[in-house]
Amino acid sequence: MTIIFYDGDCGLCQRSISFLSHADKTKKLLFAPLNGVTYKLYFKKDLKVLSSVIVYSNEKIYEKSSAVFELCKLLPGVYQLLLVFKLIPPFILDKVYDQIAARRSRVSCVLFSRDERFLN
Numbered sequence: 462m463t464i465i466f467y468d469g470d471c472g473l474c475q476r477s478i479s480f481l482s483h484a485d486k487t488k489k490l491l492f493a494p495l496n497g498v499t500y501k502l503y504f505k506k507d508l509k510v511l512s513s514v515i516v517y518s519n520e521k522i523y524e525k526s527s528a529v530f531e532l533c534k535l536l537p538g539v540y541q542l543l544l545v546f547k548l549i550p551p552f553i554l555d556k557v558y559d560q561i562a563a564r565r566s567r568v569s570c571v572l573f574s575r576d577e578r579f580l581n
Contacts, residue, residue, distance in 0.1 A: 462491065463518040463535060464503070464580070465528075469494035473561075474514065482578065484536050493580040513562065526554035 465481065467474040478492050493499035495515065503517060516528040523531040533543045546554065 463489060463516065463531075464491045464493055464499065465532070466493050466495045466500050466515040466517065468514075469496065477514070481532065481536075482576075484540065485578075486537065488576075488578060490532075490535065491578050491580055497581050499580040513558075525558040526551055529558070 516523040516531045
């Protein structure tokens, strides 16, 4: 089971989750907001900063660039080609991730259809 925890108020996060829900043809990904009930069930704590996606997969936790790479591994086809970027040191990739996260509020929200994969 894989759960993607995301900032439900972030436009970039919403667009990313919308993209992932369509790319996940086998419907094996679940989605839950970082400030939701499901997050608290798994992590038992509140987040003060909602600037990183968290992927919970096979009882392991992935954040920032490692979360993105975990998703690339789980998605079929061409998405796995992005794994070539793992050649770049994680501290550089996480720095890029942080720069994008710092500017994410500039992206407008998107309404997307939710199905049974969306948790509270």
